[in-house]
Amino acid sequence: MAEAFMAYPELRNPFDAKPIHPEGSATVLYQGKTITLSETGSGDELLINPKDLGQINGFEIKPEGACFRELCIPLNDQLLVEQDGKQWFNLTAFASLLGQPFVADHEAGVWSFAEIPAKRENMMLNAQAPDLEITDRKGKVIRMSDLKGKKALIVTWSSW
């Protein structure tokens, strides 16, 4: 099956090879967003500047912990790490704590994260629509929360 995917490279490679990010940077994929981080700590764990957490997954560092709305995860020595005199937030340890799967390509410096399970609890338990956002064909960002106040029919058709 996999051979079939690679049988016609001319159909599947319209892009010129190019770097994913400037040298020394890292890239995080989360819920359709591609975030380039200009600084990260060293090692196999993804250590980010705590200020970058919000743009990745909406969590903020507060005195009570890493918080998203009412959900706060207390910080500890595994999540806040000192390295070379600088404080970093360990995003991969945070993901493991939340049960959030991820895949890393260390060679390229790219981490791809699945959805945070806790953010979907309202859907799985109470059938509340998840607040995802996607970009339409004209580049406009559509958020599910923008549709509140109207009935919405979400239909998928040949999204590949």
Next chain:
Amino acid sequence: MDENHLISSAFNFVNVPSAAWIDETGQIVRIDEGTYSMLHSFGEGEQAISFGTNVYEPALKDWVAKGADSEYVQSAATVAGNIRQHTADQQKADAAFRLGNLFRRHGQEAKADEYWEMARALNPDSVNFIRQNLTLTEEGSAGETFREMMGEYVSAGRDYYRPLDIKP
């Protein structure tokens, strides 16, 4: 436009066409059904095939007109029960697939293949992954490979689309 399958991941859809109805408060009132708008018929005699249904569109119109009073609105408990559960491996497959897409956009074919194959290994039943990958072959997303896969899927007695819970 949704090459990373955010919609199908968010609602745990299996294939197109699938739909969710969401009311004015953000409550999902139906989810994950084969949502053809009409019965489609092709061929004649032993070659004849048909798929789809004529009952979905009237039900949808009834909900639009009557809102919460529509007989087709399902309770939160029913909807929650109809959401397909994804395992950690299936969620990890989403992350791997998106990583493959990133490498493809940057012209790094070998890396793209590595992560698409990881995604398929983690979630071999994903119709989304295989059909999107098949668009990159000459046979396309609805060719022999796809039909063979679906034949095996259905003959194993598994739900492809969730059965449509709307009576004619």
